[in-house]
Amino acid sequence: MSTDAVISVQQLRKSYDKLEAVKGIDFQVQAGEVFGILGPNGAGKTSTVEILEGLRPRTGGDAQVLGYDPDRQKQQLKDRIGVCLQATNLPAKIRTQEALDLFASFYSRSVSSETLLKRLQLWDKRAAFYETLSGGQKQRLALALALVNDPQVLFLDEPTTGLDPQIRLEIHGLIEQMKSEGRTVVLTTHYIEEAERLCDRVAIMDEGKIVALGTPRELQQKSRSQSRIQIVTAQALDKAALPQWPDVVDMVLEDDKRSLDVYSSRPARTLFEIMKWLDQQGITLEDVHLKRPTLEDVFVELTGKQLRD
Amino acid sequence: MKSYIALIKLDLKLALRLRTVIFFNYLFPMIFFFTIGTFIGAKGDAKAATTVVTMSVTLGILGNGLFGAGIRALQEREMNILRRYKVTPITPTPLLVASMVTGFTIFLPYILVLLTLSHFWYQMPWPHHMLSLVAFISLGLIAFRSIGLIIASVANNMQEGTILVQLLYFPMLFMSGATFPIRGPVFSVISKFIPASYLVKGMQSIMLNGTGFFSAWHDSQELWQAAGALLLTMAVGLTVGGKLFRWEKEEKIKGTAKLWVLAVMLPFAVIGLWQILGK
Numbered sequence: 001m002s003t004d005a006v007i008s009v010q011q012l013r014k015s016y017d018k019l020e021a022v023k024g025i026d027f028q029v030q031a032g033e034v035f036g037i038l039g040p041n042g043a044g045k046t047s048t049v050e051i052l053e054g055l056r057p058r059t060g061g062d063a064q065v066l067g068y069d070p071d072r073q074k075q076q077l078k079d080r081i082g083v084c085l086q087a088t089n090l091p092a093k094i095r096t097q098e099a100l101d102l103f104a105s106f107y108s109r110s111v112s113s114e115t116l117l118k119r120l121q122l123w124d125k126r127a128a129f130y131e132t133l134s135g136g137q138k139q140r141l142a143l144a145l146a147l148v149n150d151p152q153v154l155f156l157d158e159p160t161t162g163l164d165p166q167i168r169l170e171i172h173g174l175i176e177q178m179k180s181e182g183r184t185v186v187l188t189t190h191y192i193e194e195a196e197r198l199c200d201r202v203a204i205m206d207e208g209k210i211v212a213l214g215t216p217r218e219l220q221q222k223s224r225s226q227s228r229i230q231i232v233t234a235q236a237l238d239k240a241a242l243p244q245w246p247d248v249v250d251m252v253l254e255d256d257k258r259s260l261d262v263y264s265s266r267p268a269r270t271l272f273e274i275m276k277w278l279d280q281q282g283i284t285l286e287d288v289h290l291k292r293p294t295l296e297d298v299f300v301e302l303t304g305k306q307l308r309d
Numbered sequence: 310m311k312s313y314i315a316l317i318k319l320d321l322k323l324a325l326r327l328r329t330v331i332f333f334n335y336l337f338p339m340i341f342f343f344t345i346g347t348f349i350g351a352k353g354d355a356k357a358a359t360t361v362v363t364m365s366v367t368l369g370i371l372g373n374g375l376f377g378a379g380i381r382a383l384q385e386r387e388m389n390i391l392r393r394y395k396v397t398p399i400t401p402t403p404l405l406v407a408s409m410v411t412g413f414t415i416f417l418p419y420i421l422v423l424l425t426l427s428h429f430w431y432q433m434p435w436p437h438h439m440l441s442l443v444a445f446i447s448l449g450l451i452a453f454r455s456i457g458l459i460i461a462s463v464a465n466n467m468q469e470g471t472i473l474v475q476l477l478y479f480p481m482l483f484m485s486g487a488t489f490p491i492r493g494p495v496f497s498v499i500s501k502f503i504p505a506s507y508l509v510k511g512m513q514s515i516m517l518n519g520t521g522f523f524s525a526w527h528d529s530q531e532l533w534q535a536a537g538a539l540l541l542t543m544a545v546g547l548t549v550g551g552k553l554f555r556w557e558k559e560e561k562i563k564g565t566a567k568l569w570v571l572a573v574m575l576p577f578a579v580i581g582l583w584q585i586l587g588k
Contacts, residue, residue: 053396075398083396089389093326098319105315106397145393 004030006153006184007052011061014047014208021047023208024061031152034175034185036199038192038295040305044208045188046086046157052186053083053155066153079108082151084142086158086188092131096122096141099130100148107149116144120174136167143174153184160194172198192296202295206303219298226250227267228291231260231274234284245273258286267292312399316407324415333376335419338369342423351431358433359516363509365423366446367487370508373416374453375460375474378408382461383470387558395556405458405551412454413447420446438521445515445522445536449508452539455546456504462553465561481505501585502578504542511535 007029014022022044029035037045050056052065054074063070068077090099097113104110117123120140125133133141139159146154156175160168168191175198178185189195195202196216204212204219212219226249236257247266254260264270267290278285299305324330342365351357385391394404420443427433436442456477464470482488484496485505491497500506514520514532522529522536553562 055395075400078396078398085389085392085396087389088393090393091323091385091390093323094319098322102315102319103397105311106394106399108398 006031006066007035007186008064009048009052009061010063012048012051012058012063013060014044014051014056015059021208022051022058025203025205025208025210027203027210027213029184029186031184032179032182033200034179034187034198036195036202037186037188037205038190038195038202038299039188039205040190040303042207043205045205048205049155049157049186049188053081054078079149080151080153082146082149082154084146084154084156084159086161088142090130090141092129094130095127096130096133097126099141100144103145103148109150110148111150113148116147120144120147135163136170139163139167139171140174143171147178151183153186154178156185156187158188158190160189160191168194192294192299196295204295204299204302206305211302212298216295219295220293222298226263226265227293228289229262229264229267229271229274230287230289230291231262231278231285232287233258233260233278234286237283243277245270245277313403313406316403317410320407320411321414324411330377330415333372334369334415337372338365338419338423341365341368342426346431351433353432355433356517358427358431359513361431362423362427362433362516363512364487366420366512367485367505367508368482369416369419370446370450370453371478371481371505373412373450374455374457375478377412377415377457378454379457379460379474380467380470382408382458383464383467386461386555387467389558391556401551401554401556405547405554408458409451409454413450416450417443417447436516437519438515438524441521441523441532442512442515445511445532445539448536448539448543449511452504452542452546453508455543455550458550459546459553462550462555463562466558485509498585504538507535507538511539 005028007027009025009027011024011026012022013020013024025044025048027035037048039045047056051058052063052070054070054077057071065077066080068080070077094102097117100113100116104113113126114123117126120143122137122140122144125137128137130138130141143156143159146156159175160171163171172194175185175187179198185198187194187198199216201213201215202219203210212222214222237253237260238257239253242251242253242260245262245264247264247270248262249265250263252261262270262274271288271290275285342361345364346352346358346361349357349360351361391404424436424439424442428435457474460470460473460477464473481503482505484491484500485503486500486509487505491500491506511532514529514535518528520528520532522532524532555562
C-alpha cells in the first residue's frame with residue numbers, strides 16, 4: 001500500500017452461494033481522490049463498495065480502509081467513513097433536522113445539524129417530514145447524513161440514479177465541493193458523464209472484474225475508437241474533390257453536402273490539414289466539433305455491452 | 310449512551326405522530342372497555358369490572374407487543390430504514406432498548422387511565438397491590454414485545470410476519486380467558502400453554518384475589534408462576550431477538566431458524582406441563 005493510499009484492495013473476492021460477484025480485484029485509492037467505479041448492473045461494484053463499508057464480509061483477499069480491516073474493525077471504520085446508500089429510507093414522520101440530530105448521536109464526533117442543513121440547502125426544510133421531501137431533497141438529506149460525522153472517506157453508491165438532470169447537476173456540485181475539502185470519495189455510477197466530470201480515476205468493472213483502470217483521459221486515449229471531426233461549411237462540398245487527409249480512417253458526407261464527418265486516429269493533425277485545405281479552397285467554415293471517444297465507447301469496446309445493460 | 314437517549318426520544322415522537330399507534334394503543338382497547346363493560350353489566354360489579362379491565366389490558370398488550378414491536382420492526386426492515394442504521398457504528402442493542410422503552414412509556418398512561426376509569430365508571434375498587442399490578446403488567450408488556458421482536462427476526466417479509474402474528478394473536482385473544490371464560494377440559498389444557506393465559510391469570514390474581522408479589526407464598530404462588538413465565542419469555546425473547554436481528558430484507562433467514570419462535574414458548578410449555586402433571 002502506498003503511503004497516501006486510504007483504500008487498498010488486493011485480490012478481493014465475494015461469492016453469494018455459487019455466484020461469484022467479485023473475482024479477485026486489486027486497486028488503491030489515494031487521499032483526496034474521487035475514485036469512480038463504473039459498470040452495468042450486476043458488475044460487482046455495489047458488492048465491492050459494501051465490503052469496503054463493512055456491510056458485507058468478503059469471501060477472500062485483503063481490504064483496508066483508513067488502515068482498518070472492514071471485516072474485523074467494523075465499528076471503528078463506520079465511525080470514520082460516510083456512506084450514501086443506493087436504496088435507503090427514513091421513517092415517514094421524521095423531520096429533516098431530527099434525522100441529522102439522531103444520526104449525529106451515533107458517532108464519536110459530529111458536525112452540527114444547522115451547519116449541514118445550511119450547506120446542503122435544506123435549512124428551509126428543517127421541520128419538514130421526510131415523506132414530504134422531493135427526490136432531490138431526500139438525496140441531499142442522504143448526503144448530509146453521510147457527512148454528519150465529518151468523514152475522511154465518503155462512499156457514494158449511485159447517488160444520482162433516478163434523479164432529474166437539474167438535481168443531478170446539483171449533486172455533482174456537492175461532490176465537487178467534498179473533493180475541494182480534501183475528502184476521498186468513492187463513487188459508483190452507471191452515468192458516463194458523471195464519471196467523466198467528477199472522477200480523478202475510474203475503474204471499469206464487468207462481471208466481477210476490473211477491465212480497465214486509469215484517469216478518464218488515459219482510458220479514452222487507450223481506446224481503439226477514432227475521434228470524430230464534424231464540420232459544417234457554407235458552400236456545398238464535392239465528395240470526389242475531397243483529398244485523402246493524413247490518418248483519416250473514414251469520411252461521411254451528409255445529404256445536404258455541407259456536413260462532413262471525418263474519423264481520424266490523430267484528430268489534431270487531421271483537423272489542422274482540413275482547416276488548411278478549406279482556406280486554400282476559399283470555403284467558409286460555419287461550424288466545427290471534435291469528439292473524442294467517450295468512456296462509454298471505451299466501455300463498449302472492452303466489454304461488448306452498453307453501460308445500462 | 311447518547312445514541313440510546315436520541316433513539317428513545319425519536320421513537321416516542323414518531324409513535325405519537327402515527328394515528329395507528331394512538332388507535333391501537335388507546336382507542337381500540339377503550340372501545341372494548343366500554344362496549345363489553347356495558348354488555349356484561351360491569352357497573353357496580355367488581356368481578357365483572359375486573360374482567361373488563363383484564364380484557365382491555367390484554368388486548369392492549371397483545372397489540373402493543375405483536376403489532377407495535379413486531380410488525381413495526383418488520384416494516385422498518387422492509388422499507389430499508391434499518392439498512393440506513395447499519396452503515397453507522399451502532400449495534401442492534403440501542404434499537405431494541407429504544408423499542409422496549411417506547412412501548413412501555415406509551416402504554417403505561419393507558420393503564421393508569423383504564424384503572425381510574427374503572428374505579429369511577431364501574432365503581433371497581435382500587436387494587437390493594439397497585440405496585441404489584443403495574444410491575445406485573447410492565448413485565449407482561451416487555452415479554453410480549455420480545456415475542457414481537459422474535460417474529461420480526463424470523464419473518465423474511467411482511468406477509469410471513471403478518472401470518473405469524475395472526476397465528477399467535479387470535480389463539481392468545483380467545484383461548485387465554487381474556488375475552489371468553491375457559492370452559493371444558495380440552496380448552497383448559499390448551500390455555501395452559503398459551504402465554505396470554507398467564508398474563509390474564511396474574512392480573513386476576515392481583516385484582517380479584519388481592520394478591521401481591523409479597524403476599525404469603527401460598528397466595529402468591531400462581532402470581533409468581535405467571536411472572537416467572539413472562540420473565541423467562543422476556544429473557545429468551547431479547548436474547549434471541551438480538552441474536553437473529555437483521556438489518557436488511559435481503560438477508561434471508563433459514564427455515565430452521567424460525568423454530569426460535571418455539572423457544573420463546575418453551576417457558577409456557579414447561580409451566581403448562583407442570584400444572585397438568587401436578588394435578
